[in-house]
Amino acid sequence: MxxxxxxxxxxxxxxxxxxxxxxxxxxxxxxxxxxxxxxxxxxxxxxxxxxxxxxxxxxxxxxxxxxxxxxxxxxxxxxxxxxxxxxxxxxxxxxxxxxxxxxxxxxxxxxxxxxxxxxxxxxxxxxxxxxxxxxxxxxxxxxxxxxxxxxxxxxxxxxxxxxxxxxxxxxxxxxxxxxxxxxxxxxxxxxxxxxxxxxxxxxxxxxxxxxxxxxxxxxxxxxxxxxxxxxxxxxxxxxxxxxxxxxxxxxxxxxxxxxxxxxxxxxxxxxxxxxxxxxxxxxxxxxxxxxxxxxxQIRSELPELPQAKRERYQNDFGLSAYDAGVLTQSRENAEYFEDMVNRLGRPAVKACANWITVELAAAVNRAGIEIAQSPVSSEQLAWLIVRIDDGTISSRAAKDVFQALWQRENIAVAVLSAPRPSLHSSVKSAARDDIDNIIEQLGLKQISDTGALEDVIVQVLAANQKSVEEYRAGKEKAFNALVGQAMKATKGKGNPALINGILKKILAR
Amino acid sequence: MSLSLPEVKRVALLARIEITAGEAEAVQGQLNNIFKLIEQMQSVDTRGITPMAHAQDVAQRLREDRITETDQHALYQSIAPQVENGLYLVPKVIE
Known part of the structure; x- marks a missing residue:
């Protein structure tokens, strides 16, 4: 039955x-x-x-x-x-x-x-x-x-x-x-x-x-x-x-x-x-x-409720139901997200949501803790996104920075377990310094020096004449191969956006 | 409405009152007299009347959420039959 x-x-x-x-x-x-x-x-x-x-x-x-x-x-x-x-x-x-x-x-x-x-x-x-x-x-x-x-x-x-x-x-x-x-x-x-x-x-x-x-x-x-x-x-x-x-x-x-x-x-x-x-x-x-x-009186003191927030994230921010769900799982999650959005502005909404629901959520799950206890603060994560946006590091390298920060802070938190100071209280940004120091230590800084990149690209083009000809013959895929070669030549540190631009410029000559 | 003898014994059990067979019969008579009184009251037409939850028609006053009590367990436990490490002791109960 x-x-x-x-x-x-x-x-x-x-x-x-x-x-x-x-x-x-x-x-x-x-x-x-x-x-x-x-x-x-x-x-x-x-x-x-x-x-x-x-x-x-x-x-x-x-x-x-x-x-x-x-x-x-x-x-x-x-x-x-x-x-x-x-x-x-x-x-x-x-x-x-x-x-x-x-x-x-x-x-x-x-x-x-x-x-x-x-x-x-x-x-x-x-x-x-x-x-x-x-x-x-x-x-x-x-x-x-x-x-x-x-x-x-x-x-x-x-x-x-x-x-x-x-x-x-x-x-x-x-x-x-x-x-x-x-x-x-x-x-x-x-x-x-x-x-x-x-x-x-x-x-x-x-x-x-x-x-x-x-x-x-x-x-x-x-x-x-x-x-x-x-x-x-x-x-x-x-x-x-x-x-x-x-x-x-x-x-x-x-x-x-x-x-x-x-x-x-x-x-x-x-x-x-x-x-x-x-x-x-x-x-x-x-x-x-x-x-x-x-x-x-009590009604007037109620915070915005999870369901209302979830709908707002979907309607106003254009987030998926899944992302909105994860971000409103707890008030701390929502606060973490909104703190990042407040720092970075509306255009960064999707990036903030992605970092929280993918990298941060995975790290938090592995550690068996809540986002509220994350050793990586919302301010640090916001600075990490800033450094991707301004071309200092690639998205790939940002993940390494995140892991380094997570592990380092984990130890400090376990020893001190002191409440973190309010995210808004820092005048000079210690979070920014944390991010920049790790980028420096791990040598992840992208090559954004146009002159240096041009030199590399000229060599790459000379060594890959076949791809150049294919590209000039209208084969778009050949362009990607050239970008890949340039990245390889810079050991992955070349700024992809700059490489793209320089390549196009030179190839158009 | 009236109570049967088994019902009297069940109420006694629920209330943890030990009564003999003779007492049960005596109590049955007394309780049934009370029920007669209740029956008499129930014959009054109370339709449209909101039941009172308390004999006094006033509302509960509230206290602020503050800790006002201090630890006095040693004093309270001075009259307990048996204690150990701050725990009150009772014959073992396990469901």
Missing amino acids: DWETVIGIETHAQLSTVSKIFSGAATRFGAAPNVQACAVDIALPGVLPVLNKGAVERAVRFGLAVGADINRRSVFARKNYFYPDLPKGYQISQYELPVVRGGSLSMLVKDGEKTVRLTRAHLEEDAGKSLHEAAGNAHSALSHGMSGIDLNRAGTPLLEIVTEPDMRSAEEAVAYAKTLHALVRWIGICDGNMQEGSFRCDANVSVRPRGSAVLGTRCEIKNLNSFRFLEEAINYEVRRQIELLEDGGTVAQETRLYDPDRRETRSMRSKEEAHDYRYFPDPDLLPLDISAETIE
Whole structure:
């Protein structure tokens, strides 16, 4: 049978506030256990939650960025369950009235543009962390039937973003997750650090006979903290469900975990029915009212969004959909590109885009870093293009300069790892000096001395009379052969544009 | 609406309240009396009335996003049954 995959995704994005959603404790990652867990976070009797304005503003910013409705009044609810890392015995979340409702996200996939509808986005607090093992410490209580609880993460603000079941393949799910990941970082509401758990996805996966309008029974795969795991887990789960159904079995609705080492999902617990959580409005928190003025204020502060930028790059700059896509993958990419364009002007747009999407993108991929961490700055790359344009070096030589700069800077950055000074702050251009020094050191400077080139070309013509005759007989190809010979004679350093001109001039005599 | 005995036991389990068979029956009677009261309230026509999310008709005040708490884990942990290296210890839980 032909099966269709149906996927919906829930994402927990940790909001980038400095303090927790309901207390004034810090949210910094990596602190020693429990030093950032205050009386509210550990749920001492008599404490009361007070909502963080920064978390609300970030949720609104997200809602506006995806074209959603912002609920002018939303309500916090208690989600009740028992687990040692949840000190209150309930998680404060939103249920019937979330802060953000609707909206959608568009992305480029293989077959063109895909739009995923969002159901809602709501504010909630994170739980703490349970530790079950003390690596290498046989004396630890964790090695003797106890679990350790670190409540630093308890109360960290999360935005849970829920989609409609609109995705039809693991590829689409990954495209959605990547687009969402880029967006939350773009609008500055989440650092997107997946290793630290700042951005985690749950995938709801089901299959149904193609053409059926009824949804199959779904399984929820929890806590997928990388795009690769998301893809692998969905692909495994789809195969598992299809095999189960084709063997005459049924899919049980349950929560599953992905095991990256074995590349399979396994049952975690049968999913508790929604009413088991016994949601009810939290009497400790009043309804959240968001004024029209607040919403408009936040809207006015939104940066140009990736999709708008992508369209502008295509329409105004004439870039390809691919180039525009790469350049708007992150705000840092776009800033890098726009910084170069600002320095070099509109005529250099294509050159800037090419250098970023080809040489820089390849180098960045090889190094496993982001363009934002590139050791070659946008100012340096801009100067490199200047040196190609003014004839100092050939495009070919520029690639060598780029590599040299990349490798040299790599070492310096690894040692210092200091933040680079603002690109606009340099008065005398250190970037230009860097480029010129490397060109000098590698001896890549083109021969642009007309007299010297003329001497070479005269010799080349004398040695290649046959080509000269062919050219004079109207054979255009012979001209290219002569250019090639002249380049060879200058060991590749002759300025091709000048050689062309001189050749034509002499041959016309 | 009324609760059956198995439903009472299930609610007790969800709330982590241990009750004996005798207590379950007594609680069933008490809970069903509460349900009768709710039924009575539900007979009131509330069409067209927006439900209140809170007994007080006021809105939430927000706090600025600032760190105001300092590390007091040693003090908090002085009343914890068991701790190790800053961690609260509980009987092992693994899903």
